[in-house]
Amino acid sequence: MKKLTIKKKRAAQGDVMHTGNYDILVDGEPIDDKRLINIKIEAGAFEYPTVSLEYRPKEIEIDGVVVNDSKGEAK
Incomplete structure (x- = not known):
């Protein structure tokens, strides 16, 4: 990360x-504030x-293996 806005x-x-009151951008790209817990x-x-x-995150992948589903729950 170079810049947080x-x-x-x-x-x-x-x-x-x-x-919900703020737009949060990391290196100019917006992040999904509904999934952000804390700054x-x-x-x-x-x-x-x-x-x-x-x-x-919606999905976590480690070395090509998805370790949680789209609900954010561990498999």
Whole structure:
């Protein structure tokens, strides 16, 4: 990841901080905010920021083997 962009949607409801109110882009590509669980941004003085995205993917494939189904449940 080179760039994380978080932009408030025009149709945002109030000032509530939840993912449904924001467009979230990783390297310019939008991610499915319905599958995003948490965003953690740590930025200390004189340090590069660290970003952690906790995300529930639709499918996980490891070395050519699918290890969960489309509902996000392990096989």
